[in-house]
Amino acid sequence: MKQAVLLIHGIGEQKPMDSLRGFVRSVWTNATGLHGRYAGADAVWSKPYNLSATFELRRLTTPQNSAGIRTDFFELYWAHQIHGTMLTHVFAWARSLLLRSPSTVPRQLRLAYGLILILLVIGAGLGLYAVMAKGPILSHWMAMGAGAAILPAVTAILVNIVGDAARYLHPAPTNVQRRNEIRKAGVEVLKSLHEPAREYDRIIVVGHSLGSVIGFDIINHTWLQFNEDTRGRENTANERLQRLEAIARDLADGRSGHAIADIQAAQRAYLAELRSNGSRWRVTDFVTMGCPLAHADVLLARDRDDFNDKVAQRELAQCLPTLEISGHKPPKRLFSYPSERSDRIPHHAAPFAPTRWTNLYFPSAFIIRGDIVGGPLAPLFGAGVKDVPVKTAQNFGFFSHTLYWRPGRGDHIAALADALDLADSRKYSVDAVSEHCGNEGADAPVGSISPDN
Secondary structure: OEEEEEEEOOOOOOOOOHHHHHHHHHHHHOOHHHEOOOOOOOOOEEEEOOOOOOOOOEEEEOOOEOOOOEEEEEEEOOHHHOOOOOHHHHHHHHHHHHOOOHHHOOHHHHHHHHHHHHHHHHHHHHHHHHHHOOOOHHHHHHHHHHHHHHHHHHHHHHHHHHHHHHHHHOOOOOOHHHHHHHHHHHHHHHHHHOOHHHOOOEEEEEEEOHHHHHHHHHHHHHHOOOOOOOOOOOOOOOHHHHHHHHHHHHHHOOOOOOOHHHHHHHHHHHHHHHHHOOOOOOEEEEEEEOOHHHHHHHHOOOOHHHHHHHHHOOOOOOOOOOOEEOOOOOOOEEOEEEOOOOOEEEOOOOOOOOOEEEEEEOOOEOOOEOOOOOOOOHHHHOOOEEEEEOOEOHHHHEOOOOOOOOOOOEOHHHHHHHHHOOOOOOOEOHHHHHHHHHHHOOOOOHHHOOEOO
């Protein structure tokens, strides 16, 4: 068996392969318990990467692991697509975020929002005072010298780090081409991983920081080209689809009797059903770390009401997918619709029906502790998202945004390994699921499905 892991890096002055090498070292090279008997000392080889237009990238491949699965690690490198960034791009994005009613700011960002406003007021006051005050010439030149020393460093941070987020998250006319090029490259890579000649049984998409937003986008755009693979086929099965839709209805109605493990088991079972019906979709898991989508009602919408409208209009995908009122009599709430024959097809905003979503985050406190960029996603993107709070002793727990795969005391590496599940230990038997659904119907409890380890 073969599986592919596609890592999407975050903001900043990233160099090709730096993120991928560190990531592979943590989740594979140092995870010796996962190695097969012939893994060798380094247990990984660097091979040509023929999915990318740049020769800077390589494919890191492993021998078979303890479950007999070989893994190819790829990096979606996008930093070179962001160029020409100026302070005006950053200020335009900042203006769209700050000029809002304080009541629309998410609770977890209110302290940071208030602090930024206070600093802006103080900075403006000091600048005005420096211009209008009539002090000694020496003090005037000292102030100018301090400004000349600090300004380049602040500018570099704003342009080279914050600027990446500003260019991708703000759909201004000057940013549209940059956003388009990154998404296009990502969709092309993900489509290439699905090609039959590559023989991948499973694809895992992993995003860190802004890379998790890019991963969310490319999964949605790629799904559009795969979710109708079963159109017009005869004798397709829908038992697991019906079961997953029943769970989605329960979650929408606030019935919390479904453990997240059972929800993800039903998703994996549905993916097996999709494949048996002819679908070529292979993305089993989306893993996010330090994901800014925790603040999507600010970053992707004007406020929470606008975010909910985009969800209702199927512009933003949910996990599990948003339900629609069908034409049945009596009407039913489903996320699938009938095709020309007997099968049903999930709608265009349903990639997270067959794809599990696991989100890791360092809980934030007082801005500097943990990771203020990330946070839980389930409140915005659905109860099917598995939110996993993690901790690390690195940096004494301060400013943890870049530490998700850096070794150190804490549970973050173990949580990441569990989310990736490179041994695919949570793969559920297709035969067991089929027999179970056939005997007890679509509304039987998922918990009785047997794992095939």
